[in-house]
Amino acid sequence: MTTPRVLPRLDTDNRPFWTGGEQGKLQIMHCADCDGFIHPPRPICRHCLSENVAPATVSGKGTIDTxxxxxxxxxxxxxxxxxxxxxxxxxxxxxxxxTNIIGSPVAEVDIGDPVQVTFLHQDDVWIPLFEKVN
Structure with missing residues (x-):
């Protein structure tokens, strides 16, 4: 897709998620107290209500759920x-x-396909998109 995207408004909580792609990193908020992950980014853990949360780099590997x-x-x-x-x-x-799945014909995308993050840079945001992996 070459059309410019509507971009998020960056704030203290979501900035690591939307800008981590500059270093090739997918950043997801993580709670140090209960080891839970929080997305969308919030300053308080949705699992235990701790404020001991910070961005953590994850592998960017995943599976298409739907x-x-x-x-x-x-x-x-x-x-x-x-x-x-x-x-x-x-x-x-x-x-x-x-997200969007890119780099594959739409007819070749299916539930359960393994994918890997890649980033689309637009203005000051790196949008996480995913590509199928073999």
Missing amino acids: FTINHQPWFPGMEVPFVIARVALDDAPGVFLT
Whole structure:
């Protein structure tokens, strides 16, 4: 997709997630007290309510949990079709990212496919997207 994306407003809590791709890192908030992962990013752990949370680098490997193929060009110039997927991260239990699967024909994407993060740089944001791995 070459159409510019609507970007998030960066703040203290979400900045590591949206900018970690500059160093090739997928950053997910992690609680040091209960070892839980928190996404979307929050300053308080959703599992134990601890404030002892900080961004942690995860591998960026995951599995397609579910997906849909979008055929609607929502913006002028938007390339369709494209895959919108929910990816379960391998090393961040309970974290699912809604993202796009790129680099594969849409007909070759399926539930259970292993994927790896890659980043799309736009302005001051590195958007985590995923590609299938063999």
